[in-house]
Amino acid sequence: MTTVTPRANSELVAVAWLGSAAGIDPGQVATTLPSDASTWADDGFLQVTPGIGGSMQLHYALREPVVQVEAYAVNVNSGKPPWGKAASLMEAVVAATYDEAGMQRTLTLRPGFPQARVLTAHLLTEPRRMPDDAASYARYVTDLALHWIEL
Template identity: 50%
Template sequence: MTLTLRATTELVAEAWLKGAVGDIVATKLPRDNTTWAASGFVTVGTTGGNTGLYVPLRSPALTVTCWAVAPSSNRPPWNKANVLAETIVAATFDHANTPRLLTLPAGYPHARVLTAYPAYEPRRIPDDPGSYARYDLGLVLNWVEVS
């Protein structure tokens, strides 16, 4: 039996976010912060949501975390992390670019994001022991797989 690769919420979320902020998105923060200190970084994970009962529509709730670091300073660059978060919120209002067809990694089918909207406002997460600036925001993507 051969298994077919299917679009997943994490792949769709990464692809959609890359369209908003560039190639600085993954499900895990890179260990070497010097590789992303200039741009900041965005991580994403599924925190809830649901699927359609009669149609193949996915509506995941995601936690998007925007990170920034200043390796030569103990002061977190809050503004850089906040700019990333606000850029993502602004992308949800880009109605000319919604719905949007996304290309996923090789072997996976395309996905179409029908709507995207913030589930909650970006919020500062203080007291990171590594002096990272961190903003979290909630995001809902309504998407379908396209064969």
């Protein structure tokens, strides 16, 4: 029986890159929104959905995915969505795409996986407000293009 070697993937890279950006805590980013809103109510949460689009280079190992990023905020004691908190969290994502010092750095992924490096990152869409959430969450959505390599 052969053992499959863990490899970096766009989901892991996007979560690690966002979690290493200024103003964003690594615990604020994942592919699944935590069910207990009280655990992220203070600072908000970023959910990453891979597979929105993108491509891979034919002759060398450069990945160019597009991932969806959703910034969530909630008032656990009120039904009023905290739009300002969600907007501020999304603006931290926007700022990260302009932070040249934040590019080209080595990212540590989950244990057992190789490291990766994001070469560039940019938004493909202006962050947009998503009203009428049944849970009264404030939510902004954007599409993020990453260019990364496995190390």
